[in-house]
Amino acid sequence: xxxxxxxxxxxxxxxxxxxxxxxxxxxxxxxxxxxxxxxxxxxxxxxxxxxxxxxxxxxxxxxxxxxxxxxxxxxxxxxxxxxxxxxxxxxxxxxxxxxxxxxxxxxxxxxxxxxxxxxxxxxxxxxxxxxxxxxxxxxxxxxxxxxxxxxxxxxxxxxxxxxxxxxxxxxxxxxxxxxxxxxxxxxxxxxxxxxxxxxxxxxxxxxxxxxxxxxx
Amino acid sequence: xxxxxxxxxxxxxxxxxxxxxxxxxxxxxxxxxxxxxxxxxxxxxxxxxxxxxxxxxxxxxxxxxxxxxxxxxxxxxxxxxxxxxxxxxxxxxxxxxxxxxxxxxxxxxxxxxxxxxxxxxxxxxxxxxxxxxxxxxxxxxxxxxxxxxxxxxxxxxxxxxxxxxxxxxxxxxxxxxxxxxxxxxxxxxxxxxxxxxxxxxxxxxxxxxxxxxxxxxxxxxxxxxxxxxxxxx
Numbered sequence: 053x054x055x056x057x058x059x060x061x062x063x064x065x066x067x068x069x070x071x072x073x074x075x076x077x078x079x080x081x082x083x084x085x086x087x088x089x090x091x092x093x094x095x096x097x098x099x100x101x102x103x104x105x106x107x108x109x110x111x112x113x114x115x116x117x118x119x120x121x122x123x124x125x126x127x128x129x130x131x132x133x134x135x136x137x138x139x140x141x142x143x144x145x146x147x148x149x150x151x152x153x154x155x156x157x158x159x160x161x162x163x164x165x166x167x168x169x170x171x172x173x174x175x176x177x178x179x180x181x182x183x184x185x186x187x188x189x190x191x192x193x194x195x196x197x198x199x200x201x202x203x204x205x206x207x208x209x210x211x212x213x214x215x216x217x218x219x220x221x222x223x224x225x226x227x228x229x230x231x232x233x234x235x236x237x238x239x240x241x242x243x244x245x246x247x248x249x250x251x252x253x254x255x256x257x258x259x260x261x262x263x264x265x266x267x268x
Numbered sequence: 269x270x271x272x273x274x275x276x277x278x279x280x281x282x283x284x285x286x287x288x289x290x291x292x293x294x295x296x297x298x299x300x301x302x303x304x305x306x307x308x309x310x311x312x313x314x315x316x317x318x319x320x321x322x323x324x325x326x327x328x329x330x331x332x333x334x335x336x337x338x339x340x341x342x343x344x345x346x347x348x349x350x351x352x353x354x355x356x357x358x359x360x361x362x363x364x365x366x367x368x369x370x371x372x373x374x375x376x377x378x379x380x381x382x383x384x385x386x387x388x389x390x391x392x393x394x395x396x397x398x399x400x401x402x403x404x405x406x407x408x409x410x411x412x413x414x415x416x417x418x419x420x421x422x423x424x425x426x427x428x429x430x431x432x433x434x435x436x437x438x439x440x441x442x443x444x445x446x447x448x449x450x451x452x453x454x455x456x457x458x459x460x461x462x463x464x465x466x467x468x469x470x471x472x473x474x475x476x477x478x479x480x481x482x483x484x485x486x487x488x489x490x491x492x493x494x495x496x497x498x499x500x501x
Contacts (some may be wrong), residue, residue: 117363143414145385175293
């Protein structure tokens with residue numbers, strides 16, 4: 053009986069194995085990269101909100117402190133989104149006819165909550181705490197980007213576990229003076245590592261990396 | 269052979285299915301300020317039944333919680349004022365009051381400059397200088413005229429701290445060098461920062477929206493407020 057496959061088929065079969073491995077490998081690599089891309093983590097995309105609230109205008113422009121609105125950020129796990137009344141403190145007397153603000157006025161009239169789409173959203177199995185960070189010299193912009201320059205807030209970091217741990221392992225890369233934590237726009241000094249190490253000792257900032265810190 | 273291919277098939281399906289499920293990401297638990305599909309108003313956070321008093325929330329102390337003693341506005345603070353509390357008051361004043369009343373309390377805050385229809389009353393007028401602290405507490409808590417109350421934004425103790433700081437602000441505009449303890453007067457008069465009243469209020473950044481203004485320019489800085497003898501420590 054004649055050979056079913058010619059001799060070259062040996063090479064072909066080897067090549068196809070290699071090709072298969074290459075295809076499989078690149079699919080895996082693509083998935084791997086996709087999982088870390090902004091598309092999967094939600095990084096970098098601003099969402100349409102019912103009211104186009106501008107952090108740029110309110111913080112850098114008008115000079116309102118984060119804590120005027122995010123009142124619980126120093127004392128609790130959540131920073132909290134301000135209630136409608138907080139907007140009306142000012143908007144009962146300023147920009148009172150702007151159509152842009154109609155949902156705010158309607159919410160105030162009817163008592164129905166104004167709905168904001170959550171921008172930064174950790175999976176529910178991860179525990180995060182704002183007060184633990186802002187009281188130890190970790191500034192808002194380190195995790196949320198230059199909020200003071202954003203017309204609409206977007207998620208500025210991947211918020212993946214790897215990102216949390218990068219800081220928990222070496223917080224001196226990021227620590228700043230407590231008096232600068234709420235700056236809407238902030239850039240690290242040239243000697244950040246030096247300053248950071250000093251602040252770390254002063255503030256006794258020793259973040260833990262055991263699993264139960266964030267998965268509890 | 270048959271069993272192992274079945275096993276492979278099952279694990280493949282499990283893998284494929286598992287990849288799509290987000291049960292642990294989005295658990296059916298209630299997180300603060302999240303939306304609820306259960307309650308009609310869509311709120312997860314429930315309001316207590318009217319009249320409910322939580323443990324430790326009776327708020328029976330009229331002086332502390334309402335600024336009143338025997339039904340009239342208190343003229344004293346409900347607790348001792350020290351340097352740390354003054355510092356706290358300065359910080360809280362900068363967060364919650366400067367947007368309208370300005371760092372010096374003159375009433376020319378950024379929000380007023382941007383078109384708030386009613387001027388914010390200066391803290392330095394005769395009537396408010398003489399108003400009892402209890403009256404101030406009432407204004408912060410319940411508001412006054414077009415100014416909304418700040419009870420939901422500022423905890424009780426911080427409201428008192430703000431008042432203590434405002435008292436210092438007021439004093440700073442009506443004090444003479446003689447009011448400063450002799451020991452500190454020397455330092456005060458020799459090459460320190462502008463005396464209260466001398467330093468002009470920080471000018472608003474040029475260019476309407478302030479989009480290009482550096483952060484430091486536009487942010488209300490409590491530092492520009494004059495220091496009074498009490499805040500020295």
